[in-house]
Amino acid sequence: MNAVKIAWRVTRLNFRSQLEYRTEFLLMVAIGAIWQVSVIVFATVLLTRFTGMGGWDSSDVLLIPATRMLAHGLFVLVLGRMHGIGRFIQEGQIDVYLLRPMPVHRQVQLQYFPTNAIGDLTVATGLMAGALSRSHLDWNAGRVTYLIVCLIGGMLLEAALFTAVASASLRFPTADYWSRWLEELLGTFGSYPLNVLPKAVGGFLTFGLPLAFVAYFPAAVLTGHGHDTGVPYWLAAASPLIGVLAYLASRLLWRWSLNHYTGVNG
Amino acid sequence: MAVLHAWRAARVTPLGELHAPPRMTAVLVRLIVQVVLVASLWNGLYDRTTVAAGMSRDQAVTYAVLAVLASRLRELDQYAGRDTVIQHMHFGTIVYWYLRPLSPARYHALRALGEQVYGAAWALAGYAVCLAAGVVEPPRSAAVAGVFVLSLLLGQLVLYHVMLLLDQMCFWTVRNSAAMLILIFAQNLMSGVYAPLWFFPAWFRTLSTFLPFQATLNVPLSLYVGRIELSDAPLQLAIQAGWVVLLHLFTRFLWRRAARRVISQGG
Secondary structure, eight states, X not given: OHHHHXXXXXXXXXXXXXXXXXXXXXXXHHHHHHHHHHXXXXXXXXXXXXXXXXXXXXXXXXXXXXXXHHHHHHHHHHTGGGTTTHHHHHTTHHHHHHHSSSXXXXXXXXXXXXXXXXXXXXXXXXXXXXXXHHOOSOOOHHHHXXXXXXXXXXXXHHHHHHHHHHXXXXXXXXXXXXXXXXXXXXXXXXXXXXXXXXXXXXXXXXXXXXXXXXXXXXXXXXXXXXXXXXXXHHHHHTHHXXXXXXXXXXXXXXXXXXXXXXXXXX | OHHHHHHHHHTHHHHHHHTOHHHHHHXXXXXXXXXXXXXXXXXXXXXXXXXXXXXXXXXXXXXXXXXXXXXXXTOOOTTTTTOSHHHHHHHTTHHHHTTSSSOHHHHHHHHHHHHXXXXXXXXXXXXXXXXXXXXXXXXXXXXXXXXXHHHHHXXXXXXXXXXXXXXXXXXXOSXXXXXXXXXXXXXXXXXXXXXXXXXXXXXXXXXXXXXXXXHHTHHHHHHHHTSSOGGGHHHHHHHHHHHHHHHHHHHHHHHHHHHTTOOOTTO
C-alpha cells in the first residue's frame, strides 16, 4: 500500500514537472495523437484502395488498429518507460537506481510522466468508438469483456517485447536500436489482417515476433474470422493469456539481466 | 589541409558505426526483414487487383522497397556519440563548435555528408541485392536512371536542410524532442515512406505539393517507377532545386542568428 502511495506521489510530481514547459507539454500530447493518426492514415489508405482486405469487411478490419492502438496507449501510459531505456543505461542512471530502496523496474517506470500517452489514448479511444459504432456485431457483455481482456493482454505483450529488448540493453546498450524498429513494426504490420502476407511472413509475425497476438488474433476471434488465421482457434482465442505469460517471462529475464548487470565502473 | 579536416569531420559517425559490430548487424537484419515484409505486404495487397491509384504491382513494390532502402540514408545514431545539437545545448558543449577552426555550419554539413555517404553505401548494396533478386524493377531507360540519381541527390539536399532546421531550433528552445518527432513524422508521411503518396486522397497530395517533404523521396521514387513521366521531370527537378535554394538561404540566416545566442557557461 505504501509503495502505491509513493508511486502515485511520484507520478503526480512527474506530471507537474512536465507542465514546466507548457509548449513542450502540448506538443508531446500532439505527438502522441499524431503518431496514432499516422497509423489510422496508413490503415485507411490501404482499406480505401484495397477493399475486402484478406477477406475481411472494412468495419471488421478497423477493429484491428483500434485494438492495437488502445493497447499501445495503455502500454505507453503504464509500462512504456522500457522503451528507450538504453539512454538511461548509457548515462549511468541505472547505477543510481541500484542504490535506492525501490525496485529498479519501478524506478524506471516512474522516471517521467508519459505526456504523449494522453494523445495516444485520446485518438485510440476515438478510433475504438468509431470501430464499434461501424461494427455489425452484437456487442454483448461477453464480447465486451473479451475485448477488454484482450486490450490488457495486448498491453502486456507489447510490454513483454520492450522489456526483453530493455533486458538486452542492460548488457548491450546499442540493443536499444531494436526498440525503435519494434515500435515501427508494431505500428505498420500490427494494424491489418496478416493473412494478406505469405504464410512464412505471417508465421514470423506470429511465432518469431508475436505481434499477431496483440490485435489481429483478438479481432479475428471477435469478428468470426478466428478459424482462418492459420493457427488453431484456441491459440488465437488465448491471445490475452499469451500476453500475460510473455510479460511474466520478460520480467524474469529482466531480473536475471539486472543481476548480471555491470556498470561502467565494473 | 582543409580536405583533411573535412575528411576527419565527415568520418566521425560512420567510424562510430564501424566500431559497433552489434549495431551494424542490427542494421543488416533490420534492412533485410523490413524489405521482405514490405515487399510481401504490397504483393499481398495486389493479389486481387492489377492497378491501384494508377500504380501497377511492380511499380508499388519497387516504390515501397526503394523507400525502405532510402530511409537508411540518414539513420545513424548520433545520440550515442553525444553529438546531437540538443545534447550540446544541454551540456553547454555547443560552445566548442564556435571555437574550432571550422565554422559550425560547415562542421554540421560535413558530418551529415559523411553519414549520408555511409548510408548510401548500405542503400546501394541493398538495391543491388534487391535488383538481382528481382524484388525491384530496373529503371526503364538510362535517361530515367540519370534523372532519378539527380533527383535523389536534390532530395537528399532538401532532407539535409529540413533536418538542419530541426537542429537549429535547439538554439531557441530548451527542449525540441516533440517538435522533432512531429517533423520526422511529417517527413515520413509526406515523403512516401509509410505508403506511396499516390495512394493518398487528392487533397492530401495537393497539400504535399506546398511542402518540401515530397521533394525528398516521392519525386525521385516516382520518377524511377515511371509514375512521373520523363517529360515532367524538368519541372519536378526545378521545384526540388527551388526548395534547396530556399532552405539553404533560410538556414544560413538562422546560423547567423543562432551564433548570437551562444554563451559559454559563466557568461
